[in-house]
Amino acid sequence: MRPDEPLIRWDWIGRNRSMILELLVDNIVMGLLPVLFGLLLALPIGLACSRWRVLYQPASGLLNVVYALPSLALFIVLIPVTGLAERATVIIPLTCYALAVLVPAVVDGLRSVPDHVRQAAEAMGFTPLRRLVQVELPIAVPVVLAGMRVATVSGISLVSVGALIGRGGLGGLFVTGWQLRFPTPIIVGVVLVVLLAVTADGLLVLAGRLLTPWARARREAGEAA
């Protein structure tokens, strides 16, 4: 980097708008799909773990190991199976990380349902399935959502490591910037990744408010009192 080089060259951003946009979309897809898949898998696994307690210890041990795997290593192990620079090569490992965060969240969420609430539902004649869908899962929402926020934010920023195997969404800008010794793309990438993560996080908080209207009623009552 030459000393007279400006930190950001705005004209570069203007000229590469469509490329940046493409990478942004790629980053959104590869960052959010793993959380979605992770949630779809974590719900049944978490349900099984909270119903049969013996399952939880080995499952959480296994997930702890998964969490310890470096993302780059997982990408590399998958290359022969899913191919270099493919979305799936990045999405599959990120789904595993999302699972490692979401399964404990689902289990803790279901454990947070008070016993008397469960008994009340039973006394009102709810079938186990209806009790699960209409009572237990809604009460578990805040805890599960806290897990989803962590999984989403770290997922969106982890995507960029995929750039080292040729498919990293905005991470591609880091590789470009490093190879050209040119800070503009790197700064653009970092800023966009953080903005994307913060936006997704905000949307999840909003979704949580909409999904738990009773919490708002309680908050307002608390303020009035």
Added chain:
Amino acid sequence: MSWLADFFGDPANWAGPYGIPVRLAEHAGFCALALGLAALVAVPLGLLAGHTGRGVHLVTFTANAARALPTLGLLVLVMLLAGVGTLPVLVPLVALAVPPILVNTCEGVRGVDPDLLDAAYGMGLRGHQVLLRVRTPVALPLILLGLRLAAIQVVATATVAAYVGLGGLGRFIIDGLATRDYPQTLGGATLVVLLALAVQAAFTGVERVAVSKGVSRRVRGG
């Protein structure tokens, strides 16, 4: 599996300045330094915020935003602006390690049973004594959990340091990837996983020794 045998069976991979022991030591060195620095910043801040209840929202918000910082981007940016070296590599790793330590410490200290605090104040302990003698020991399992999560993330992520030309176990992964030398890449990845698992086991051991018996029984009972 034969790839792993190729990598670990080759005596050339074990000797010299680019051998496995040297790379392992480099990797562990970065990580220990980054974790130490992060703990030095995050543990006191978390204790303070949790104890006084002030700035808890700020702590959660900062930690969440810091989680969004892409390590690779931060790494190449710092390297480009400050030059290649060991100190710059610590910046993104510390940024990675601070959020879990900070959040868990803060939540741990805040979550201590209020009855316990009442009892402590009732016995005549002052604020800082309550923090150090009651809140910290009770919150220790959560503080250690935060340190463990941070350590594992740092160990796994320090591999990207090799991308900008630094040492550590990432060298095997990045060099192997560049030269299409699969056994080397896979071998390096295996070493990182083993190191991460060793760190995890070490923390479990520390937790057994460091957490007061009364606290761990309470946690199990509750």
